[in-house]
Amino acid sequence: MAEQSTVNFIEEWQTGAFLIVLxxxxxxxxxxxxxxxxxxxxxxxxxxxxxxxxxxxxxxxxIIYGR
Known part of the structure; x- marks a missing residue:
């Protein structure tokens, strides 16, 4: 369970960093x-x-989050 939340955290962080850089x-x-x-x-x-x-x-x- 902890691994899944860590993976989700890293994925969200990468998406946010990509969003800012782009x-x-x-x-x-x-x-x-x-x-x-x-x-x-x-x-x-x-x-x-x-x-x-x-x-x-x-x-x-x-586009990414749909909000």
Whole structure:
């Protein structure tokens, strides 16, 4: 019984880590993709990165967890 809960814990941890890493990658890709369209102000770049990361996190968590 303890082994099964440890396996579930590791599986959930890996899924969460994958979710966070993939969200950051999508945020970076959104900055790269919109870099030629938007002004090169650091505030704008940070805002695009944060919005892209949050949107990716919400979308991927909805797909993975269905909530």
């Amino acid at each position: 969200s950051v990658v999508v945020g970076a890709l959104s900055v790269i993709g919109l870099g030629s369209v938007l002004p090169s102000s650091p505030i704008v770049i940070l805002g695009v990165f944060l919005v892209g990361t949050i949107a990716a996190f919400l979308g991927l968590s909805f």
